[in-house]
Amino acid sequence: MSRILKGAAAFAALSLSVAGCANSSNGGSGGGGAGASGLKTLAAQDKIDAPSDAVKPAGDGKAKCAGTTTIAFIGAQTGPNAQLGINEYNGIQLAINEHNKGNSGCQVQFKKFDTEGDPAKATGPVTQAVGDKNIIGVVGLPFSGESKATNKIFEQAGLVHITASATNPTLSKQGYKTFFRGLGNDNVQGPAVKTLADKLGAKKVFVVQDDSDYGIGLAGTATKALGGMVAGSDKVTTGQKDFSSTVQKIISSKADAVFYSGYYAEGAPLDSQLVGKGFKGAFIGPDGVKDPEFIKQAGSAASNAYFTCPCIPGDLIPSFASAYKGVANGQAPGTYSVEAYDAATILLTGIDKGNTTRAKLLDFVKNYNGAGLSKNYKWDATGELSDLAVYGYKADGKNIVSVGKL
Amino acid sequence: MLHALVAESWLTFHWSDFLSNFWNATFDGLTFGAIYALVALGYTLVYGVLNLINFAHSEVFIAGAYAVIFTLSGLGFGPSPPTLSPIAIIGDLLVALLAGALTSAIVALLVERIAYKPLRARNAPRLVFLITAIGMSFVIQYAFFLWRGAVAEPSVTMYQDKAIFIVFGSTIYLSQLIIVGAAVLMMVGIDQLIRRTRIGRGIRAVAQDPDTATLMGVNRERIIMTTFVIGGALAGAAALFYVMKVPQGVIYNGGFILGIKAFTAAVLGGIGNIRGALLGGLLLGMIGNYGAYLLGDAQWIDVVSFIVLVLVLMVRPDGILGSNLGKVRA
Numbered sequence: 102m103s104r105i106l107k108g109a110a111a112f113a114a115l116s117l118s119v120a121g122c123a124n125s126s127n128g129g130s131g132g133g134g135a136g137a138s139g140l141k142t143l144a145a146q147d148k149i150d151a152p153s154d155a156v157k158p159a160g161d162g163k164a165k166c167a168g169t170t171t172i173a174f175i176g177a178q179t180g181p182n183a184q185l186g187i188n189e190y191n192g193i194q195l196a197i198n199e200h201n202k203g204n205s206g207c208q209v210q211f212k213k214f215d216t217e218g219d220p221a222k223a224t225g226p227v228t229q230a231v232g233d234k235n236i237i238g239v240v241g242l243p244f245s246g247e248s249k250a251t252n253k254i255f256e257q258a259g260l261v262h263i264t265a266s267a268t269n270p271t272l273s274k275q276g277y278k279t280f281f282r283g284l285g286n287d288n289v290q291g292p293a294v295k296t297l298a299d300k301l302g303a304k305k306v307f308v309v310q311d312d313s314d315y316g317i318g319l320a321g322t323a324t325k326a327l328g329g330m331v332a333g334s335d336k337v338t339t340g341q342k343d344f345s346s347t348v349q350k351i352i353s354s355k356a357d358a359v360f361y362s363g364y365y366a367e368g369a370p371l372d373s374q375l376v377g378k379g380f381k382g383a384f385i386g387p388d389g390v391k392d393p394e395f396i397k398q399a400g401s402a403a404s405n406a407y408f409t410c411p412c413i414p415g416d417l418i419p420s421f422a423s424a425y426k427g428v429a430n431g432q433a434p435g436t437y438s439v440e441a442y443d444a445a446t447i448l449l450t451g452i453d454k455g456n457t458t459r460a461k462l463l464d465f466v467k468n469y470n471g472a473g474l475s476k477n478y479k480w481d482a483t484g485e486l487s488d489l490a491v492y493g494y495k496a497d498g499k500n501i502v503s504v505g506k507l
Numbered sequence: 508m509l510h511a512l513v514a515e516s517w518l519t520f521h522w523s524d525f526l527s528n529f530w531n532a533t534f535d536g537l538t539f540g541a542i543y544a545l546v547a548l549g550y551t552l553v554y555g556v557l558n559l560i561n562f563a564h565s566e567v568f569i570a571g572a573y574a575v576i577f578t579l580s581g582l583g584f585g586p587s588p589p590t591l592s593p594i595a596i597i598g599d600l601l602v603a604l605l606a607g608a609l610t611s612a613i614v615a616l617l618v619e620r621i622a623y624k625p626l627r628a629r630n631a632p633r634l635v636f637l638i639t640a641i642g643m644s645f646v647i648q649y650a651f652f653l654w655r656g657a658v659a660e661p662s663v664t665m666y667q668d669k670a671i672f673i674v675f676g677s678t679i680y681l682s683q684l685i686i687v688g689a690a691v692l693m694m695v696g697i698d699q700l701i702r703r704t705r706i707g708r709g710i711r712a713v714a715q716d717p718d719t720a721t722l723m724g725v726n727r728e729r730i731i732m733t734t735f736v737i738g739g740a741l742a743g744a745a746a747l748f749y750v751m752k753v754p755q756g757v758i759y760n761g762g763f764i765l766g767i768k769a770f771t772a773a774v775l776g777g778i779g780n781i782r783g784a785l786l787g788g789l790l791l792g793m794i795g796n797y798g799a800y801l802l803g804d805a806q807w808i809d810v811v812s813f814i815v816l817v818l819v820l821m822v823r824p825d826g827i828l829g830s831n832l833g834k835v836r837a
Contacts, residue, residue, distance in 0.1 A: 179652070179656070179657040181657055181658065181758060183656075183657045183658065184658065335803075335804045336804035336806045337804075337805045337806065338805065338808075338809070340764055341808075342753040342755075342756045342761075342765075343539045343752065343753065344805065345535030345536075345538075345539070345796065346532060346535065346799035346800055346805055346808075347799075347805050349531045349532075349535070350524070350800075353528070366659070366755075370753050370754075370755040370756065373662070373664075373755065377680075378668075378678075378680075379670070394658055394659075398586065398659060398661070398662050398754075399586065399662070399755070400585065400587040400588075400662055400664055400754075401586070401587035
């Protein structure tokens with residue numbers, strides 16, 4: 102019996118021991134009252150110019166391809182950060198619907214594989230997709246951690262994949278030829294955090310990172326960009342719910358803004374606990390926090406929230422927004438819906454041009470140069486884009502609205 | 508080795524942060540520790556009576572949290588705090604408490620009847636109970652997942668938290684007072700229930716020697732059911748406090764980590780020991796927070812908590828207060 106108890110205790114210890122590594126930088130203190138925030142409010146924008154020459158999924162309508170031709174989405178459909186995956190596959194679904202409607206001779210199939218956004222679970226679905234010979238192109242994976250864990254599998258199979266949202270810079274440095282990133286990486290989002298903080302008039306920014314590849318990488322670039330503006334830092338874990346020590350450190354640091362480098366599942370309780378303890382400054386989150394769920398979770402505390410995102414506000418492109426609602430049960434486009442739509446459009450364009458094998462489609466994407474709804478797509482040898490844009494957003498009542506390009 | 512780690516600045520000690528925030532860490536730790544302690548009681552009571560670790564207890568807890576959220580959103584609360592009279596808030600809190608406690612008690616009882624009783628009737632080996640416990644935990648967890656999906660329930664806030672007074676430079680908030688106060692009251696109540704009442708005598712008798720207790724006319728099955736119901740009700744109460752503290756935390760797997768921590772608290776204090784659960788819970792809450800300040804970031808919370816657990820168990824393998832429900836004096 103006591104053996105069972107010991108085993109159980111060991112199990113408990115194993116399940117929870119999170120390797121805390123690396124030291125934190127100092128929690129500096131200085132002048133400026135906490136919450137005596139003379140921060141500016143940034144105005145919401147009501148429209149965004151989409152390029153008029155954007156490539157459309159339907160193409161010329163004369164495409165011919167085998168009925169088994171398939172593109173896949175691999176990413177979170179369930180799990181705590183599923184919303185991002187849902188935003189993406191709805192965007193892909195829209196591109197495929199538009200393509201198939203316009204091309205009776207080429208009905209491309211769409212398959213979805215669920216990773217739950219979890220690096221430990223992603224290998225299974227990726228292997229499964231790679232094993233399906235009909236799949237010649239993939240949009241995914243949405244998150245950096247799971248991408249890092251699985252990019253090699255795509256490489257070995259020669260299967261082209263375009264991520265619409267994984268932003269960790271190291272992903273393009275793994276040397277894989279099948280990896281393409283359909284947006285700017287954290288090296289652009291980090292400096293955008295400083296631009297946003299400057300626009301808000303913030304003087305001291307406290308940086309909090311989680312334990313994901315994404316959060317660690319982004320906190321690094323943001324800290325570097327912020328330089329002397331960093332008022333202190335803390336690290337939290339995925340799944341953490343009680344942030345009392347972090348909140349206390351932020352308030353003691355007298356920061357007038359907090360940058361939370363992680364996802365909304367932890368960002369929302371952190372922001373609401375901050376506001377609950379009287380923090381009056383701004384809460385800045387990256388694309389992983391920019392999610393309607395964040396506002397549902399944080400409630401009125403979210404009114405201090407701003408976001409950076411290398412994603413174009415799809416709801417401000419009227420034609421896209423109305424078509425998207427048709428496939429998403431009336432939901433407005435979310436974060437990365439447009440980017441996923443663009444990525445799928447590129448794959449579909451390749452198929453329409455007769456690139457119906459993995460090798461040919463990979464080659465097509467590698468040499469692609471064309472406008473999408475969000476930006477121009479042309480990749481360098483590592484799979485990074487040259488045209489990069491980061492947009493600022495803010496919480497406005499129950500919605501997230503854009504405050505313009507950063 | 509420690510020197511090498513410090514030299515490479517992998518491990519740095521932030522004494523001034525720790526000392527200046529000592530009381531903040533203590534009071535925040537006590538608040539969450541009180542929640543651990545209430546959940547830990549469920550593990551401890553069941554272990555005391557059946558020598559069984561009810562791993563499904565974390566799901567008993569989260570079922571209560573769902574009930575609390577549904578009740579409160581049914582009463583019209585949303586993510587932003589409304590302005591209500593104190594009387595109305597207390598009334599709503601009590602309704603939610605009742606809903607949480609009732610739901611958790613029912614789930615705990617169902618787990619007992621479905622997963623443990625049939626095995627007990629067949630004299631199954633103890634390992635089998637452990638597996639069904641873990642199995643029940645997954646069944647309930649994924650039932651919630653299939654029902655509610657993978658996102659947290661929209662949060663519910665009952666009132667705007669207020670600073671009440673300042674002790675040792677640390678601000679104490681209304682929610683902290685309510686949670687710690689109510690949890691300690693419940694703990695004392697349970698302690699007295701076990702020590703002084705007829706039900707408590709029955710529980711102690713079964714914990715001490717089930718066969719003799721049966722011979723002496725104690726209805727063992729009824730005592731076991733009562734134990735599960737009490738443990739469940741306490742977990743349901745803890746669920747209300749959890750929702751007050753982390754309204755964003757009600758998600759299908761939200762009980763898992765909290766359950767493990769509560770179980771740890773029970774072992775730390777001495778599993779099977781009611782006062783041990785209280786002590787273990789409060790200590791675990793504080794120790795983690797101390798670690799977060801001393802070692803510089805919140806990622807150390809669990810590392811430090813479990814190092815302390817291991818150290819304590821090395822010196823006192825039965826936990827701080829020792830582990831025997833049956834030997835509690837009346």
